[in-house]
Amino acid sequence: MRLITIDNLTVDYATTGGVVRALDGVDFDASAGERIAIVGESGSGKSTIGSAIGSLLPATARYASGHIEVDGCSVLELPGRELRQLRRDVLGYIPQDPIATLDPTKRIGKQLKFVVGGLGGDSSPAALGDLLERVRIRDPERVLRRFPHELSGGMAQRVAVALAIARREVLQLIFDFADEAGATVIWLSHDLEAVAKWCERVVVMYRGRVVEDGLAATVLTTPKHPYTQSLLDALPSRLDRNVEVRTYTQRIRIGEITEQET
Numbered sequence: 001m002r003l004i005t006i007d008n009l010t011v012d013y014a015t016t017g018g019v020v021r022a023l024d025g026v027d028f029d030a031s032a033g034e035r036i037a038i039v040g041e042s043g044s045g046k047s048t049i050g051s052a053i054g055s056l057l058p059a060t061a062r063y064a065s066g067h068i069e070v071d072g073c074s075v076l077e078l079p080g081r082e083l084r085q086l087r088r089d090v091l092g093y094i095p096q097d098p099i100a101t102l103d104p105t106k107r108i109g110k111q112l113k114f115v116v117g118g119l120g121g122d123s124s125p126a127a128l129g130d131l132l133e134r135v136r137i138r139d140p141e142r143v144l145r146r147f148p149h150e151l152s153g154g155m156a157q158r159v160a161v162a163l164a165i166a167r168r169e170v171l172q173l174i175f176d177f178a179d180e181a182g183a184t185v186i187w188l189s190h191d192l193e194a195v196a197k198w199c200e201r202v203v204v205m206y207r208g209r210v211v212e213d214g215l216a217a218t219v220l221t222t223p224k225h226p227y228t229q230s231l232l233d234a235l236p237s238r239l240d241r242n243v244e245v246r247t248y249t250q251r252i253r254i255g256e257i258t259e260q261e262t
């Protein structure tokens with residue numbers, strides 16, 4: 001079942017410096033239960049697509065062309081009340097894509113809380129303490145109050161591992177939930193490794209256009225577009241793409257969750 005259809009969408013933003021074309025003739029579709037990643041460098045138009053699906057673009061945005069259909073409704077023409085109902089009933093947005101590295105300006109506890117809580121996981125002090133104990137940190141309460149520079153190198157490394165674990169587990173929660181609910185997931189991401197693991201389809205954006213759209217197992221191993229190749233080249237070499245990608249080609253479901261990076 002087709003859940004979302006975007007047809008030839010062009011979006012401009014009015015700025016003090018003039019008009020910025022954010023999307024330039026985008027075609028996109030999502031079927032019930034699909035797990036789709038939209039990837040592409042910062043500014044390529046990922047968030048604009050995500051927001052446009054819920055007709056949630058700011059007033060400075062202009063839909064210069066195109067049509068967006070969600071669950072059979074033409075969202076750009078839908079009266080306010082019905083639009084709000086559609087957002088409530090069909091769409092769900094998850095607004096963070098926290099990065100699993102230590103920020104020198106914030107206490108460890110605050111950073112863990114941001115990563116775990118930002119994605120909807122249990123970020124209570126007890127849960128964060130448990131997380132640190134799993135990477136063999138003996139006095140988690142003390143470490144949670146520290147800034148990164150107040151930790152030894154080895155300790156900081158363990159905390160970084162804990163952050164990565166937390167992030168992975170929360171992703172697991174989201175995708176498990178989507179699976180149970182039969183939800184479609186459209187994930188706006190920079191993290192190709194995680195995308196390879198969680199999504200069966202990848203859409204690559206470049207300067208407001210879709211430059212590639214296909215099975216993750218294909219796009220991430222044998223990209224057709226030079227831009228996709230350059231995205232993959234930027235990945236750490238430890239990723240064994242062939243193995244990672246094939247292991248996780250997954251089946252499909254409905255609804256929708258979008259994770260936006262900031």
Ligand SMILES: Nc1ncnc2c1ncn2[C@@H]1O[C@H](COP(=O)(O)OP(=O)(O)O)[C@@H](O)[C@H]1O
Pocket residue numbers: 013014015020021022040041042043044045046047048049058060
């Ligand atoms: N509110 C806005 N006002 C003006 N320009 C914007 C706004 N939001 C995004 N843009 C511009 O639109 C383009 C696409 O941005 P965006 O959709 O945020 O890309 P991404 O999510 O891939 O980083 C960029 O050139 C960006 O600067």
Ligand SMILES: [Mg+2]
Pocket residue numbers: 043046047048260261262
């Ligand atoms: Mg964005």
